[in-house]
Each structure stands twice: as structure tokens, then as C-alpha cells.
Amino acid sequence: TPGLYFLATPIGTARDITLRALDILASADVIAAEDTRSLRHLMEIHGVPLEGRRILAYHDHSGPGARGQLIAALEAGHSVAYASEAGMPLIADPGYDLGRAAAEAGFAVTVAPGPSAALAALTLAGLPTDAFFFAGFLPNAKTARRTRLEELKPIPGTLIFYESPKRAAASLSDMAEVLGPDRPAALCRELTKKFEEIRRGSLAELAEGALTEPPRGEIVILVDRGHSEPVKASDIEADLRAALEDHSVRDA
Ligand code: SAM
Numbered sequence: 067t068p069g070l071y072f073l074a075t076p077i078g079t080a081r082d083i084t085l086r087a088l089d090i091l092a093s094a095d096v097i098a099a100e101d102t103r104s105l106r107h108l109m110e111i112h113g114v115p116l117e118g119r120r121i122l123a124y125h126d127h128s129g130p131g132a133r134g135q136l137i138a139a140l141e142a143g144h145s146v147a148y149a150s151e152a153g154m155p156l157i158a159d160p161g162y163d164l165g166r167a168a169a170e171a172g173f174a175v176t177v178a179p180g181p182s183a184a185l186a187a188l189t190l191a192g193l194p195t196d197a198f199f200f201a202g203f204l205p206n207a208k209t210a211r212r213t214r215l216e217e218l219k220p221i222p223g224t225l226i227f228y229e230s231p232k233r234a235a236a237s238l239s240d241m242a243e244v245l246g247p248d249r250p251a252a253l254c255r256e257l258t259k260k261f262e263e264i265r266r267g268s269l270a271e272l273a274e275g276a277l278t279e280p281p282r283g284e285i286v287i288l289v290d291r292g293h294s295e296p297v298k299a300s301d302i303e304a305d306l307r308a309a310l311e312d313h314s315v316r317d318a
Contacts, residue, residue, distance in 0.1 A: 070140060070168040072161060073149040074180025075104075077284075078258035080111050087149075087178040088112050095144035098124040098136055100160050101151040124148065126163040133167055140173045154182040158202050158228050183257055184226045187286035190264050191252035194290065197223035204229070204237055211237065215244040225289040231282050238273035241289060245269060250290040256283040 071090050076082040091097065091114045099105035102121040109116065124132050139146050148155060148164060154177075155161035168175050184200050199221045204211045218225055225245075229237055234253070241251070247270035255263045261283060265272060269289065 067174070068140060068143045068145050069174030069176060070136075070165065071145065071147045072155045072165065072175070072177040073147055074154045074178060074182070075108060075149045075152055076258070077153045077181045077183050077186065078256065078262075080108065082181045082258055083108065083112065084178055084180050087180060088114055090145075090147050090178055093145070094147035095119075096122065096136065096139045096146045098122040098146060098148045099151075100125055100149070100155070104151055105149050124160070124164065126160040133164055136164060137167055137171055137173075140168060140171070152183075154179065157182050157184060157200070181258070183228065183254075183284065183286050186257045187252070187254035187288055188224065188226060190254055190257070191224070191288040192264075192266055193224045193250060193252060193288050195224065197291075198226055199223045200226045202228055204233075204240075206233070208236070208240070211240055212244055215240060219245055219292060222291050224291060227287040227289075229285045229287050231280065231285055234281050234285055234287070235273065235276035238269060238276050238287065241287070242269040242273045245289060246292060249292060252288045253281060254286045254288065255281050257286070259283070 071094065073087045073090060074084070075087070091109055097105070097119055099121050100123075102123050105121055106116070122132070122135065124136060136146050136148075148161060150159035150161060153159065156165065165175055188195055188198055199218070201218055204214055204227060227237070238253075247268060249269050251267065251269045251272050253265040253272050253276070255261070255265075263281075265275060265281070267275070
């Protein structure tokens with residue numbers, strides 16, 4: 067059926083792709099990808115033939131021309147499949163502008179969901195999962211990074227960051243300083259791959275560890291929400307007494 071199909075691709079292990087995503091790749095009229103080579107390779111691994119189709123390169127920043135080509139395919143009644151290089155498209159990856167353009171033009175947009183490093187890491191970090199905030203990549207420049215961390219500091223949920231191994235130590239030390247050294251945190255590395263590793267500890271401990279043993283490969287950093295000072299029972303009693311006194315005055 068015509069429409070735009072976003073496809074999730076593996077974040078490490080090639081078999082982490084859904085059967086439905088493979089079905090869509092097998093039948094889509096037009097296939098587009100952030101990285102045409104890695105998608106072609108994935109299709110080969112799973113025995114999905116291209117059968118005369120080409121894989122078009124598409125990034126949101128490849129401009130309105132490339133997007134226009136895909137929208138034109140939708141207008142012609144074709145089905146268009148789009149995958150980013152790894153994980154879910156649109157999640158720190160291209161696809162947002164394409165999805166908007168297709169929806170605004172009135173075409174059906176759907177997804178074959180699958181792995182995303184953010185949720186894989188949240189599942190393993192051992193930090194609260196009831197509320198979380200995906201913060202993507204922090205800015206490169208130190209001042210901008212700290213300003214961003216100040217903004218994120220009061221958020222009442224687990225913070226999820228994508229990070230490059232080169233910057234991990236610097237980011238963790240900024241996080242320890244701005245968010246607080248004692249906040250529980252986790253560094254999740256190479257998820258679903260051979261050297262998958264989870265380091266858990268306070269931000270200060272993880273920052274220290276990143277200096278003594280620099281983490282390699284692909285990294286997600288997670289940080290627990292800040293907990294304000296616990297409310298003391300004696301404060302609650304005093305508040306209650308004050309409230310009761312208030313009432314007795316008004317009722318008298
Ligand atoms: N769209 C992808 C997703 O849904 O997770 C994310 C793409 S983003 C350009 C790449 C970043 O995701 C990496 O720098 C790393 O922070 C994180 N990442 C991707 N694969 C990972 C893995 N296997 N283990 C840990 N982090 C990963």
C-alpha cells in the first residue's frame with residue numbers, strides 16, 4: 067500500500083530487525099536510506115533482493131530536492147521505505163523533515179519499530195524508568211554544554227544522553243559538576259555487540275572511571291533525576307498543626 071514507511075534497523079546485532087521491516091524492504095517500490103551501503107549490506111545478510119530497485123540516499127539536510135523526489139514517489143502512488151544508519155530513524159538521526167512533509171501532504175506515514183540505543187540503555191541502566199528525558203547529544207563546546215546541563219538539571223526523570231567516546235570523560239566531569247557528583251548514573255557501551263558493558267555508579271565515580279579506563283565504541287550515558295531534600299516527619303507535623311490551628315480560628 068502507498069505511503070511512507072519508517073524502518074528501524076539494528077544498533078549492533080544484525081538479527082535485531084523485525085520480520086515486518088524485512089517484508090517492507092522486500093516489497094517497497096522505493097527504498098531510501100541515510101547510508102545506502104549499510105542498508106544494502108543488511109538486506110544482503112537477510113536475503114532481501116533489491117530486484118532492480120535502487121537505494122536512494124536521503125538525509126534531512128540533503129535538501130528539498132531529495133525530499134521532493136520521495137514526495138513525488140508518494141504522489142505517484144508508490145510505497146517508500148526509509149531507514150537511518152542504525153536504530154530508529156528520527157531519534158538523533160534523519161527522518162523528521164521527511165515525515166512532516168509526507169504527513170502535511172496527506173500521505174499515510176507508518177513505522178516498523180525496533181531497537182533504539184536510548185531504550186536499550188534505559189532497560190539495562192538500573193535507573194528509574196517511570197519517567198525519562200531523551201537529551202540526545204550535548205553541545206561540543208564546554209560553555210554550551212554546561213548551559214544545557216543547567217537546563218536539564220531540574221527535570222524530574224532519568225536523563226538519557228548519546229555520547230561519543232572521545233568526549234565521554236569531559237561530559238561526565240561536567241555532569242558531575244553541574245548535576246551533582248552523587249547522582250546515580252550509568253554508562254552503557256556497545257549495546258547488543260560483543261563488548262557490551264554497563265558501568266553503574268555515581269557521576270563522580272563514572273567520571274573518574276572514564277579517565278582511568280576510557281570507554282570505547284558507542285555510548286549512552288544515563289543520569290538519575292535529582293532528589294530534593296527529603297521532607298522530615300517533624301516538618302509535616304508542624305505543617306499539620308498550623309493548618310489545624312488555622313481552621314479552629316476560622317471555625318470559632
Ligand atoms: N537512531 C539511533 C537510535 O535509535 O538509537 C541513534 C543514532 S545516533 C547518530 C548514534 C548514537 O547512538 C551513538 O553515538 C551512541 O551514542 C548511540 N548508540 C547507537 N548504537 C549504540 C550501541 N550499540 N550501544 C550504545 N550506544 C549506541
